Amino acid sequence: MALTPPLASPWHRQRPKAVGAALLAGIEHDAGRSGFALEPSQRAAAERLAAFGASVTGRRRALPTTVTRARTPRSIYLHGPVGRGKTWLMDSFYRGLHARKRRVHFHDFFRSLHRGTHGQQGAGDGTAIQRSVDALLADIDVLFFDEFHVHDVGDGMFMARLLRTAAQRHVPLVVTSNYAPDELLPNPLWHDHFLPTIEAIKDMMDVLVVSGPSDFRRYPVAGSSLDAAPPAFSSGRIICPGSAHQLGRLGLFAPPASQSRVLTPTTQPVVVKNADPDLLWVSFGSLFAGLTSTADYLALADAYKAWVIDDVPSPAHADASMAPAWQRFSNAVDVLYDQDIPLFLVGVGPLDWDAAGTDGVQPVDLARIASRLSLLGRSPADTDNEGPAGS
Template sequence: MSRLAKSLDVHQLAARNSLNALADSLVAARLNLPNTHPTTPDIHSKKTSRYLVGSVGTGKSMLMDSFHASLNSRAKDLNLPPLSQRIHFLAFMSSIHSQLHEIRSTLPTRDPFQVLASNIIKKAPVLCLDEFQVVDIGDAMVLRRLLETLYSFNPPSESTSRNEHTNPQFSLVTTSNKQIQDLYGKGLNRSVVKPMLSLLESKCETLHLNPGLDYRRTSQSPPSKIQPFIHPQTPTESLTSLRTRFLSNYFQTQTPPPLPSPQNILLPSSRTLPIIHQTPGKSLLLHFTSLCGNAGTLGGADYIHLCKTYPTIHILGPVPRLSRDDTDAHGVKGVDLGRRFINFIDVAYDTHTRIFVESTHTAVETLVGLRPHDDAPVATRVVDAETTVKKEGGASSSGSATYVGIMEWSATGLQDASLSSIGGVGVSETGFAVERALSRVVEMGREGWGRALE
């Protein structure tokens, strides 16, 4: 990562040096060599992981991605298997819930977390996890069990098949907008999460990035001609004119044809999604209510599939200003709409998917109402029980329904309680994520953003 040194600020340089030291230590341990780097901590010491924390746009993901690429490049040069795997938190939790469901179905007598930990470490022992967050009780309980198992996991020796290389131990490198002890700060049943937070603090060296400096907003890259949020250009522009401009962008003609009849597509989650039009491998046109509304029909796994399938996604609205206190025509609370929309933006950003949103206002005006009030209520209720996850249904980050004992719980941890009705972590996390989403939308509006069409 030395090639980045000239462009890094003092906080990024310190974080990079710590990540380089960790990489040296990991490679030495993998080769069963003594640690010869005077500034590199021994890999068997407690601080075998890194937690990059800072406000939006401070370079956390850039540093983690550079570490991930550098570590695997070194492993390849040494004829080692990949040491690092990189994934966004939402995609990770979606995969974890799906795998747990499959393991419990096919291996009912095995400890599913032991099987899961073994699968993760065999793929690559260093997990680079972008945008670590703890929002709902299902994810919280699963994360606690999983991290405890990963950090204590002892894989069987494979030295005879790997040229006497020692088996690697688990290491986490993750980014977050929140300090470890602030995770799930207003969440229900927080006693379930506290042991995991203590574990993270014991294993992770926290690397602080420059607060308040958003490099995405200060980038010199020129903006593209068409921005992600397409909204009225003047106070008097009609919604009819807005719709014409929006569809002209999608159909790439100044006289767009009438909207075709809606069609349904079947997602891998077995959910049926109504869309308006698609060009396979290129673009998708669908309505905002189909994407984020309808009482949370879609989950994180669906957003991941859509973004990986379509390099460009057009969202028909017009999306109004979203407020945590409002309810849409279908009865969906504003904070729930906002949380799902921000989750979608996160996935689109991570997969370099171009999005275009027909909106009544700018991105800032659309999302600013999701910030929590100072008097947002905090609900508390203590539950400490085993969690199981059902693949279908639910509105958690994974789109899975959570069970505590035999009782189905919502993503909030309370029966029949939406995020907005109780406040707490759902409201605070959504409000906190607004700045991240707005920062990412700025970068997504830069010239050249997005991946090549197939």
């Protein structure tokens, strides 16, 4: 990403109060142009972001480098339910902020880590990881980090390294998450190990909740472009029970056993039913019941333009033993949503991620899955008088 040279901007000759007012006005203008007004929690977050931006630009105006470093602005951690505009707020602020800045998504961060450490000498002792973190923080005044979450103890170690290095480099962060800091790495087997990092987050960041009443992905304001759905991802379908007739209307035909093959996207082999550049067809169990990770889904997303996942179990009948598989499924949905790749889910059903009280699936992850999968159409069940799919 190209970095904006901050000293060339007239913003750095303005007083911080004027900079903050202009940043807040820019966010409000973006909201109006998108067809909505900021609700109270969004406005509170926007005001704090504007004040943060004024501190960043004011920091650049300070003369001695030692003074500049001593006045590192407090980082910002925005969290709340899915679809409330956290990423929208961050992106609007990002566009308006005149500073050296970099924006990364959780999955892109770990993809760069994987690429940066794969096969490198020193990867095992953490030096390659540190080099990747150093590259991420190089030559910037602010790091923007979208969809921050930690489910794996290894991910937690990476995040701890990132936060520690950012603090040492005096680089503040703007973070969005569906999780409050205390809810990160919720697995009781590992949560206590992450407590020092959680305390560091709360110590170095102002934690704000963005929790308006509406999920804008599901119930957008009329004319609003807030959290606009990725068009290709939204062209996918949820198909129950997955009859040949239903699939055929969508141009999908169950592959014969002879087309099965084994892929190794990173380190874990995955048995798939079909794989060509236009389509990956794989069962839920093959992809999520083993030890695959987000790095595998990112590699597969780079290689295949559309995905069919069949034999999807009903989330209403999940039990605790299914929790790891549902977590991997959630991560894959995130990747496909972010990469804007069509997703077709096939199962006997009911494939209803809004079912309350589903055991074995973490509530916040279930909400994120439900919000994103609500963008997919549902193919009608076979009837004598049915019309085309999606009608």
